[in-house]
Amino acid sequence: MSGAAIAISLLLCLGLFLWMQRRTLSMGGQNLRDNRKIRPQHPQLERKLVKLLGGNQKAANRLVEQSQLRHPDKSADWHWEKAIYDLERDRWR
Numbered sequence: 001m002s003g004a005a006i007a008i009s010l011l012l013c014l015g016l017f018l019w020m021q022r023r024t025l026s027m028g029g030q031n032l033r034d035n036r037k038i039r040p041q042h043p044q045l046e047r048k049l050v051k052l053l054g055g056n057q058k059a060a061n062r063l064v065e066q067s068q069l070r071h072p073d074k075s076a077d078w079h080w081e082k083a084i085y086d087l088e089r090d091r092w093r
Contacts, residue, residue, distance in 0.1 A: 038076045040076050045077060046060065049063070049080060052087050063086070063087070064083050067079040067083055
C-alpha cells in the first residue's frame, strides 16, 4: 500500500469516528444523560414541571439538561425553575 492510500484510509477512519461521536451527542448520548441527571433541592419543582408536561419525566429531564448546558454556573433549582418558566411562557404566546 502506498503512503497516500494509508493517509486516505486514516482520514476516512477519523472522519467516521468523529461523525459517530457527533451523532451520539446529538441523539442525547443515553449513557451520558443518565449520569448527568440533576435533581432539584425542592422536589415540588420537579413535580410541577413533570405535571406541566403531562407526566413526561424524560421531557422534563431533557429541558433541564438543555438549560444546564447553556448555563452551567447555575444551581439545580434554577434550572428546574427556568424550564418551568420557559414552558409556561411559551404556552401563553
